[in-house]
Amino acid sequence: EAGVAQSPRYKIIEKRQSVAFWCNPISGHATLYWYQQILGQGPKLLIQFQNNGVVDDSQLPKDRFSAERLKGVDSTLKIQPAKLEDSAVYLCASSLRGDRGFLMNTEAFFGQGTRLTVV
Amino acid sequence: AQKITQTQPGMFVQEKEAVTLDCTYDTSDPSYGLFWYKQPSSGEMIFLIYQGSYDQQNATEGRYSLNFQKARKSANLVISASQLGDSAMYFCAMRGGNYGGSQGNLIFGKGTKLSVKP
Numbered sequence: 001e002a003g004v005a006q007s008p009r010y011k012i013i014e015k016r017q018s019v020a021f022w023c024n025p026i027s028g029h030a031t032l033y034w035y036q037q038i039l040g041q042g043p044k045l046l047i048q049f050q051n052n053g054v055v056d057d058s059q060l061p062k063d064r065f066s067a068e069r070l071k072g073v074d075s076t077l078k079i080q081p082a083k084l085e086d087s088a089v090y091l092c093a094s095s096l097r098g099d100r101g102f103l104m105n106t107e108a109f110f111g112q113g114t115r116l117t118v119v
Numbered sequence: 120a121q122k123i124t125q126t127q128p129g130m131f132v133q134e135k136e137a138v139t140l141d142c143t144y145d146t147s148d149p150s151y152g153l154f155w156y157k158q159p160s161s162g163e164m165i166f167l168i169y170q171g172s173y174d175q176q177n178a179t180e181g182r183y184s185l186n187f188q189k190a191r192k193s194a195n196l197v198i199s200a201s202q203l204g205d206s207a208m209y210f211c212a213m214r215g216g217n218y219g220g221s222q223g224n225l226i227f228g229k230g231t232k233l234s235v236k237p
Contacts, residue, residue: 031223042123042210042227043164056224089162095223105152105171108225110164 002026004111006092012117018080021114025073025094031055032069033108034077035091043091049075050097082118089113121146123211123228130233132201139186140196140231142211148172151215153194154225155185158208167209170194198233206235 005024013019025032030051035043046065048056051072060067064083069075079086093108122145132138144153155167170178170185178185186195198205209232212225 033224040229042125042212042229043225044227045224048224091162091164093164093225097223105169106223107154107166107169108164109166110156113162115162 004092004094004109006090006111006114008114009112010115010117012119013082015084015118016081018078019082019116020079021077021090021092021116023075023077023092023111025075025092026109028096029094029109030072030097031095031108032075033091033093033095034067034075035093037089037091037113039088046077046090079116082116084118087116087118089115121148121151121213121215121226123213123226125211125228125231127231128229130231132198132233132235134203134235134237135200137197137199138201138233140198140209140211140233142194142196142228144192144194144211144213146192146213146215148215151213153185153187154212154214155183155194155196156210156212156227157205158210158230160207164210168196201235203235203237206233208232 032049034046037043046060047067049069052069067077091113093110095108124143151172153170157165168180168183170187182199184197208230210230211228
């Protein structure tokens with residue numbers, strides 16, 4: 001079974017530039033997450049999709065971050081314009097979701113992440 | 120609000136010895152799940168073990184076991200017979216019930232860096 005695919009693995013941009021990250025979840029996984037992991041910290045949720053609908057984007061800085069999941073499969077996360085504090089690893093994860101809501105013991109499967117450096 | 124606390128920024132253990140990584144949590148949900156993930160230097164988060172709030176027995180998965188003390192709100196990870204390949208960051212995470220917090224979102228602690236010495 002193929003895992004969660006992310007690209008690119010690394011990206012260096014200047015502040016005020018834009019950048020986009022791509023994620024392809026595990027086939028059949030309805031739930032997709034984007035997490036931001038700043039150096040020395042645990043991952044923090046940016047946005048959660050259920051199929052192609054947004055479930056939670058309360059921690060997404062919407063003035064500069066946007067995300068979409070067209071057709072309920074692949075997803076793209078964009079930052080425009082980037083700031084120095086956006087330097088982090090951006091992790092994509094996916095999960096199955098039960099018919100009656102979330103299965104409590106359903107683990108999330110993570111990709112290898114995209115390491116973004118804003119200079 | 121849900122919160123995970125990992126108070127050990129770094130730990131050292133001798134190869135073949137056991138090590139315990141601490142995790143405490145805070146939640147008002149009666150139903151929740153606790154997870155441990157391993158993150159090697161390659162960056163990928165690898166699922167290790169799961170404990171449900173209503174599980175009567177502590178979870179075990181090979182060399183990993185979870186010391187779950189519900190009254191103390193702790194879920195410590197025990198790694199037995201440490202191997203050099205166990206050197207990595209370890210994160211404790213929690214998923215709350217659908218009636219509290221995000222639906223299915225995992226909330227992570229800050230992690231513990233484990234170094235296994237030969």
